[in-house]
Amino acid sequence: MDGLVIDDVSMRFELPNGSHVQALQNVSLNIASGELMSVLGPSGCGKTTFLNIIAGFLAPTAGKVELNGSAVSGPASERGMVFQQGALFEWMNVRDNVAFGPSMKKMAKSESAGIVDHLLETVGLQDFKDKAVYELSGGMQQRVALARCLANDPDVILMDEPLGALDALTREKMQGLVLKLWKETGKTIILITHSVEEALLLGERLLVMAPRPGRIHKEYRLPFADMGVGADLREVKKMDGYSETREEILTMIWDMEEEIMGRAETEQ
């Protein structure tokens, strides 16, 4: 079938001291092609494990992941990934970073140059092509990371807190950019975040996960991402239902955090 299928995935880490951690338990989910889904949850709920399994960096202890009908068995260019930071190659300039995927596929430079130029223009870095990546600000580096991921034309883009290390203003601008890229490219995007606001703005579907064991707690379908495309995100935040949903999710996550704290205290 089309899209991403996560079928009854469980992940259990055995610890050296004999105990184990159930990072994910029986997670099932279908993500249609072109969907934008944000994933939210308190720390330790298995968000990153979930993403690493889809990316193919980890094999689940049970269940399976399929993309467009074929099982995921390792990392591949059809599932691009954008990390929080530190994933750019300092020994390459901006252009070569973006061209990395195409050049790994032995695409001719003349062919990839057009793609790279177009993408750098899309993310607003056309004037920084020949800069070293360490000369760029954090926000610009994430723009390069987005462009590099898109240059490979993946089916799914996995984002692991891509905006987590940015300051508030840059972050808001980048949220607009993510929405724009989503609409323009029609890619399936799964985005992990710690920010409830970001999850509301950048999720047609919003997944709230719960810890111990990591599992899907609740799922929302939200209109804000569609509204936000090309619009002022601060206007979106004034829409009906936005603050109510935000409060509801915040309460939910606070309750989970308190439960974790309480459990930790009784364990002691």
Next chain:
Amino acid sequence: MIIALIYASIFVIAFIAVRLVSRLMTARKDFTSLKTVTFGDESAVSPDRAATVISVLGIFLIWGAFTGSAIAPIHVPGPFIGDTSFTYTARNPDGQRDRADVAIRVHVVGEDVEAPELAGGDEGFAKNDSAKVAAWRSGLVRVRRNDEGGREDGYEVVQVNGQSIAPGESVAVDDGTVSMTAKGTLSFEPEKGWQMEKIWLPAPEDVWSRLVEIASDGYRNFTLIEHLGWSLIRVIAGFALGSLVGIPLGYAMGLSNFFRGWFDPIVEFMRPVPPLALIPLVIIWFGIDETGKIILLFLAALWIMTIASRAGVSGVNITKIHAAYSLGASKWQIMRHVIVPNSLPEIFTGARVAMGVCWGTVVAAELVAAEKGAGQMIVAASKFQLTDIVIMGIILIGIIGYGIDILMRRAERFLVPWKGRS
């Protein structure tokens, strides 16, 4: 001790002077000058170039002052040179006493001078004497030889300059000391002053003229360039071989469990063994010619380069590897485009250390046994007390070692500009 005190006082005076001068000069107008907190702020500390210049000049000043050099405007007191005299009183077996003068001419070592002429009449049984003594040396003055009855038993010298003297004792006189040997002979030791003798420490200009001489004429059948060049060639050959084997070995240890397990005990055991400790074994096995030296330097560089490249591989951020896999790179492409460039900064750091160690090791190996090389040159010169060549060699070895490090740093900035920037 005196030199240390003088050095400390130059330091203190220069410190105060530089502080005063820089306060009088117009204040700098940069960002650092506006900082109110500079104590403890490392970024606000930059080398004071005035202090650097004074420091270097100070070293040469002290060196020159203590060697009587022409380049130093002031000198510490040198050894006494010139004529001096003292008197002695002798007693003959009959108990009679008589005084006589001794004229001493103190001359520069190696210079040929006559002993001073004896002037005036001389009554009594003790006769005047004259002698010559080289500066920094001492000389026996056999005053009894020409005295009447001086060779008889019971004849003895009892006073010098009116102060009584006995075997083993000494008396301070003008410009020197007179002491009596166990056999009753007088010995004169002229005032040495504070300056160093040439055979212990030559003046800077002597070292320089020796450098010019050896650069054109050579030393021990090889020119200076050949001596230094051979040392450098050995270092480069040993380092190149060590890198050629060490870097791939380090990569293998960083990427494969089996290689890590197999080579871990060897590398961890060999790492703390100083290369100098291997010299005797290398000489036993390979002799003193080039093979042995290059193998020694190969071993010196090998473990450093292995550990550096292993650290370079282990230091790669897993995020970068994940990113490369997600971008469709194969294992080989990840090796070529991610792991190798990512490890280059570590390898360069290792290379700098290895070059320094190799340079030190080659000099030491040449000290032990060699026909040519910087170390051989200075050890051969030291056997003939040619201190100027030894000092010149040490300075050249230092300059070359420093030059190697600067070159490596330049290369590093040019080849791995991203070092420390991730």
